[in-house]
Amino acid sequence: MQHRLRALASLALLIGATSAIAQTNPGSASTKNTRPAAANDKIAPDAAIDRANAYLNSAASLVADFVQVGADGRRSEGKLYVRRPGRLRFEYAQPATLEIVADGTSVSIRDRKLATNDMYFISQTPLKFLLKERIDLRRDVKILNVRETKTGVVITIEDKATFGGTSLIKLIFDPKTFALKQWHVTDPQGYETLVSLFNVDLTQTPDSSLFKINNERMLNPN
Template identity: 40%
Template sequence: MKNDPSALSSFAPTRRQLLGLGLAFAGATAFNVMPGFQLLASAQAAVPPAAQKIADHFSSVKSMSGEFVQFGPKGEQTGGKFFLERPGKIRFNYDGASNFRVISDGKSVAILNKRLNTSDLYPLSKTPLKLLLDDRIDLSGDRVKSVKQEDDLTTIQLADKTVFGNSKITMMFDPKSYELRQWTITDAQGKDTTVMIFNVKEGVSFAADTFAIDYTANRELNTKTR
């Protein structure tokens, strides 16, 4: 990845901004397609060949790590390091004293704030992260809402109301290398959170506990705080 972000502010991400990584849930607002995208008919089976090649390549990357910058709905910035292992596993270690962690173990997604001693748990299957982390990026059926092909960028927008309601995920790839550059989660209220990744390494190995979620600790912590 060639992306090189400018210096980050030191703010700690809010819960909404953390959810923007892929935990945006269904709401009542209508589906809005981003300007400049080519709409695809809901039943259309013919996905552009370039988009399918990109999806197949990204699916073939079984592990990767690197750094990320997150931009919130109001332009807030934070960052840190990420680790991904297909299928279903990802971890974000945020910079800063708040020591935020977002971890998916393939079944659940945990949001940890060690400074506040909180732990929130969500099913991965009900988040847009599921489409990013699936063993195969599925462009079949009506999941593909739009595709935009440019000389330096191919953008694919996916949504699945049966999984996460009115939220959607927009992924941006290098059309030549097929590398993922960034993604944007748009929640049910139309608020965008963008994650840009850089200094990415593919085919990496991780320690066994990298994507582990301590369910016992989560249960005990939330029992005490009720």
């Protein structure tokens, strides 16, 4: 169960990340030729939060590849589909066996290998604020810290889910373009996860059928 909860907590950040990455380079999760801002150009915390909100709200749908690296160094990858508000789908590539689908109300975490399917309301998960029609970090989460480092602007937030406890999330933005470069999630057990997006496409609107929780497949997982 815990590995599925960690997957859900860390992958939640992919949703909000996509629009920020796509603003500078829709085909890549990295930003080329960036440099830290000069000391007298450092962004104020309130301005950083405003820009983060603007990017997180700038796209309602996307298709992207994702790569996840867990605390044990294991690498998983797959395809992400999002249609806000409320809908997403993570398809893990083999040998991973997870599939996560949100249909607007519920979230299904299906493990083909274990033949399990765990169901939650979106409001019970870390996805709740990132799947809203309108995201507001000041309103939706507790902002612990905003600081600028040599590599970017780091916004640290605290997310209190109904189950599982509290997760700490660090969003790292480019100081000039404010493209989201990477993010780290520390779950309630202290496990850390790194997530990256690639080949982000905001021109596609994923078909509604991708977000249907298939009850027949729950009963016949293979």
